[in-house]
Amino acid sequence: MRGSPFAIEGRDAAFSMPIRRPMHFDEEPKKDSFCVTADLLIPGKGEPIKDGTIVVEGNKITKVATISELAQEFSHLPKYHVQVLMPGMWDCHVHLLGLQKVAGPAFVESQQNMALTGARCARDAMLMLEAGFTSVREMGGYGLQIDRAVEEGTLVGPKIYSANCIISPTGGHADIHDMHRPWFEDACAHGMPMANADGVPECLKAVRMQLRAGANVIKICGSGGVGSERDNPVDQQFSDEEMKAMVDEAARAQRIIGAHCHGKPGIMAALKAGVKTIEHGSYLDEEAADLMVEKGAVLVATRLIVENGLVLGKEFFSPAGYAKLEAVATAQWNAMQIAIKKGVMCATGTDSCGSIVGSKLVKQGLNGKELYYHVEAGMTPLQAIEAATANGPLTLGPQAPKAGQLKEGFDADFIGLDESPLDDIRVLGGPKHVTHVWRQGKCYKSPGHPVSSL
Ligand SMILES: [Zn+2]
Incomplete structure (x- = not known):
């Protein structure tokens, strides 16, 4: 078209x-x-x-x-x-994966049972619309496919802007460390929304693969993560050079990069490379907040998943994962308050990724709870609404629609x-x-x- x-x-x-169109009366x-x-x-x-x-x-x-x-x-x-x-409202960080657990094998299950995953995601899309979310930014998952179903009228849901695969280095946040490597690669080749890239040429290829799939934004891992087995959320992942190469490649196609970043080294490196949205931002301090303001970057803090994780408790995570979550939870609460005080542009995102029917926490449709945490951390209700509406499109750079107001x-x-x-x-x-x-x-x-x- x-x-x-x-x-x-x-x-x-x-x-x-x-576009010049054929004339009809x-x-x-x-x-x-x-x-x-x-x-x-x-x-x-x-x-x-x-x-x-x-x-x-x-x-x-x-x-x-x-x-x-x-x-x-x-x-x-x-x-x-x-x-x-x-x-x-806009939720600028969700995942449509049909997950029932936060662990590597759950991602594989979601890829191996695509019809089941699709059915769960279809319900998730309806739940988000029912809760007043008319647009979501899907930061790694099956968003492009679900969006196609919404656009063609098969499904009812929000408009979905998707990153498609999460790009990380080998052994990084978007790798399943406990999995035999050829099996992981096979799962990725068969649609699991993760891509590993090492060195500039592979990074360029990974960005181009997402553009080929129609990604509206590119998601990379600037730091380790909580759900991944053996990396540390504080450590930087992609090198400065790799990040810069991906930012430039995305920019040539009028896309911006959103970087998963907990630790400060990753936040600083991502901002210097030209990354426009910092996802999570857990260890953001005053210096990092100043750089965000200077660069005009947007913080998508995702507090809801952290709070829900703390309520779900140890059984839901590996022991190492739960320890990481507790550390990140404390740091992130400070980071959110610093960001608000320093006037960092914030957009609402929850990292909601679960699809359990009957669950009070692991489901879509509760995305608006994030606004409560915005207010608790220092925003006025009006500012929180702005973060969930007018600021949403800012997380898409040149791909932003005229929406949210x-x-x-x-x-x-x-x-x-x-x-x-x-x-x-x-x-x-x-x-x-x-x-x-x-x-x-x-x-x-x-x-x-x-x-x-x-
Ligand atoms: Zn996420």
């Missing part, structure tokens, strides 16, 4: 130049227009509007104002009313709530208070009608 003279709308920025389809009025309108960026309204045409917001300003002009349009209206010309992705999150941010912590969900101008949830794919 892209580049074809018959393409109607180029989705991404790189292909959005005007009845070419312009009638766009559905409607208004949504609200007692309180939270635009995502900027001050809330009391008695606000938006006008939607097709999949875009065309006007934002107070109800009285627009009452006359748009009196003919169908109207919906919600108590609180705000942009659909109630603003003229922006995507018609928005939600209705029955209580104000400015009074209690926990309102956004699950699907309960999300009364309505619209994505691309289409209503997917309203009172008595939960999100459904039929």
Whole structure:
């Protein structure tokens, strides 16, 4: 479709130049227009509007104002009313993997049972939309495939921007250290979303493979991890040279790199190499926060998975893994407070990756709990909402859509709530208070009608 003279709308920025189209007299389809009025309108960026309204045409917001300003002009349009209206939320760090454990063998199981994994991910996509998340950034998993199902209308879910495979060095965070190496390589070759690369030429190839698959963002490991067996979250992983080569390669294709980084050496090296988003950022200190501000980088802190891990306890992890988690948990809580105090740009991300039906923790759809931790760490509720809405697209660099705000010309992705999150941010912590969900101008949830794919 892209580049074809018959393409109607180029989705991404790189292909959005005007395209000459064949002429038909009845070419312009009638766009559905409607208004949504609200007692309180939270635009995502900027001050809330009391008695606000938006006008939607097709999949875009065309006007934002107070109800009285627009009452006359748009009196003919169908109207919906919600108590609180705000942009659909963004979770900028999730995984669609259908995992039921946080351990290497679970990744292999998810790759060996693709239909099962797909079924779990399909439910996860619906759970996130039901909870008011209209866009997610999937940082390693089957997001590209699930997104295709959503886009073609097979499934209902948020828009999914995906990194496809996580790229790490051999023995790094995206390697399964206990696995016989040829088996690991075979699993990767058969779709397990991990790629190992060592040295600049392999790093370039790994980035190009993700571009070939259609990745919207590139995910690399700048430090060791918690879930991986024998690496240390404090240590830097890719070398400075490898990181720089991958940043440059991604930039040539108008992609940015998001780097998994717990330890400070990895954070500093990633920022100096031109990485634009720091995922986790657990050992970020004042110096690292200053560099983030200077470089205009975004922090995606993922507190929810850490808190959930601490509640799940030792049985859920290996002993070494749980010890790493405890250390990271303490450091990260300080890091989040430093980042907020220093004015680092923050976007909401949870690292949610589990798919257990009936679980209170290991599931998608609780992504909005992250905003509670934003507020506990020092943000105002309005800042937390900005991190989960307007700041979301900033984690995609040149691939960012005009979304995440109630603003003229922006995507018609928005939600209705029955209580104000400015009074209690926990309102956004699950699907309960999300009364309505619209994505691309289409209503997917309203009172008595939960999100459904039929
Ligand atoms: Zn992750």
